[in-house]
Amino acid sequence: MLNENKTYSYEDLIFLLEQKKYTDLMRRIDTLPPIDAANFLTSIDGTYFPIVFRLLKKDTAAKIFAELDPDRREELINGLTDRELSPILNELFVDDTVDMLEEMPAGMVTRIMKIASPETRAEINRFLAYPIDSAGSVMTSEFLDLKRSMTCSEAIEKIRRIGLEKETVYVAYVINSERVLEGVVPLKKLLFASADAKIGEIMDQNVVFGYTHDDRETVARMISHYDLLAIPIVDKERRLVGLVTVDDALDVLRDEDTEDIERMAAILPTDKPYMRTGIWETWKKRIPWLLLLMISATFTGAIITHYETAIGKYAILTAFFPMLMDTGGNAGGQTSVTIIRALSLGEISPRDIFRILRKELCVALLCGITLSAVTFLKIMAIDFRFTLQSVTESGIVQNNLAIALVVSVTVLFSIPIAKLVGTLLPLGAKKIGMDPAVMASPFITTIVDIAILFLYFSIAARVIGF
């Protein structure tokens, strides 16, 4: 022992313990450095140990738990029920849990993984070396494994014995002696088969499975695509290491969709519900894109400034800025969001680029013609009679027809440009391994703004001549 100087002594604590002054004892322990509290608890009689531990506040218990020596910890895990252990585990820092798990016998690891909340489990799995957002990080290691040579009644007997502990008992997997995945047996089939049929005969060898390093969204989409209750997860040698259940898949897909939606709206993804995200945290998630996009608008400013003299003469041109830019942004946003969603659902891949481009450009042409015609008619029939009346009367040199023409030709060309940008950016992002969801309306709008303004002034310069 180190020769430590302290303002308190174990003797005081032991006195309180012996006098059964538990309230005072707990208050004292609460104020101790956790390592000291752990040492104190380790020093007391083994029968008192779990009793005292149970009385501790949850967070204190977790901190002390992390500091206990491995033997004492295992003793405690064996002495506590799942209900007592669960809050403590969920209070523990995940790295502590992982450190702890790495030193533990396999059976105990399994029990702890089962008690942990899904979030804790995801984190533990991730810490245990599976990449973030991988199938490995969301899987559970609780599954039913059978051997080919078992009979159905032996299998049912095994399931009865251990099944209630398992997260799902409705699907069992068949593995060989190297633990390689060989087949799947739905419980339904097992129940209705004759008692002495061999598992190897009734199992289905066509198993859809995922690898630990697969994206968690991919395996969740496979569960959805194949209407599965669970998907087995294997390592590189195809050895069964876990499974992802349909309820976890639902959570994964909800979170992935929320993340996509947030990214599409220029927000950094949060993983907390709206009401539980604080003001500063919300600000931190929203300000980076707002700043970046605001600063990118420097380019549009520069283009406008470049044509400043022309604007001085034809100020009416600026009246169409918002319409042109919003329409371009909306048209590009429609395409990019459609493509982002189709990529995320696995309906298309960057390999389909030429078919997608052909389709998008045809649609863009149709939209461009429609919008261009409507805008021309609207400017001639409405704007010059009502909203732009003051301008036509103000005596500044201009030509109504020329302006209507400039605006409508700009619309005609800007829709294909917007839809092209909206097609190429998400597909390109996917191709280079970025999240395509970032390439949605806000980002597209900024780029499309630049192109449209440039186009607008170029056309105006030719038609009106400045």
Add this chain to the structure above:
Amino acid sequence: MLNENKTYSYEDLIFLLEQKKYTDLMRRIDTLPPIDAANFLTSIDGTYFPIVFRLLKKDTAAKIFAELDPDRREELINGLTDRELSPILNELFVDDTVDMLEEMPAGMVTRIMKIASPETRAEINRFLAYPIDSAGSVMTSEFLDLKRSMTCSEAIEKIRRIGLEKETVYVAYVINSERVLEGVVPLKKLLFASADAKIGEIMDQNVVFGYTHDDRETVARMISHYDLLAIPIVDKERRLVGLVTVDDALDVLRDEDTEDIERMAAILPTDKPYMRTGIWETWKKRIPWLLLLMISATFTGAIITHYETAIGKYAILTAFFPMLMDTGGNAGGQTSVTIIRALSLGEISPRDIFRILRKELCVALLCGITLSAVTFLKIMAIDFRFTLQSVTESGIVQNNLAIALVVSVTVLFSIPIAKLVGTLLPLGAKKIGMDPAVMASPFITTIVDIAILFLYFSIAARVIGF
């Protein structure tokens, strides 16, 4: 396509087909997941397609039939005689048949209704009466119902007898003599209970259920929230009429999220995958909002025109139009999209309006201050030195500091306005029973543009004086 790991390939099947080894081919197809078998059949030559289909076992044929894409299915219905079609239709689950009928031309519907057995026809008619997107329209009427007075072994016997026909056999529901829902028994519990225990003793009386007229998204979210394999659906008298299974919930949530995402991007929702939506159809889904939003921009045009003389003198003010409008649109879009998603996940409701407003306005203030400060510094330090250089040299009357001030004050106030609009519109839409998803970035942007331009010119008029 999904990154799928499978233990089989289409090449083997095509080889068997080309070698005319039909028996082997049928055996292989029999073991495939129906959706893969459907994709395989869709990929083969059209003339082989009905031939191969006729050779399939009835129940396999029905499962594959349910997974075919609508065009292929209609082709097949036209190619088969009533006698060939009838057993397939009667093997189909009623909810699949109803989904199919909803997409079919009238003549074909009549033919199918004629072939169907009277019982099936009656059920189809009942399903067709449930409102679109209701729980009733997605539920299956195939479920396991037990009585309280049964013993576990009687229940298992009943499940063995009819269970394989049912879409799910993993949850059974307990009903009384009036068919009113009384409890739920997971098969797991049934298996591990003693054979002569009564169902009434082991059932769980706390059943989560939905009504036929509930929104399909609501019941799907309940399945996700409670980690259920299925949710029972009852009528107004709480009589059990069907159930929605977790795989249907996955489909519902995928479609609902896709619809939300489309609406948020100003697209009318399609229910077809991207690659199967034709050019005209895509145009029809995209053009209405583009037109509407384009025409709404008439108001921004009018505001700008109103200040036309000022713009003639201070053309530099227009250089900040895109930045101001995009930033406002992005800020409002972030808020509206966050709120739309939280509403859709049931995290918030219009009743929380004051807490939401307080939070959003605090965040808006923080964002406004940050963006305003950055834009002021950027204009002074960068814009006037580089991008706006030509302007300051052009001799037009102006005051750099005043302009930087006008722009940054506009930013400061426009962020809270944008976030206010982004909060109120989706909450208001929800309150009056509209889909809040329509109130996303494109719509918000148009409204926010008007407010910001008005603000910008008002501030400019005071500071610069025109």
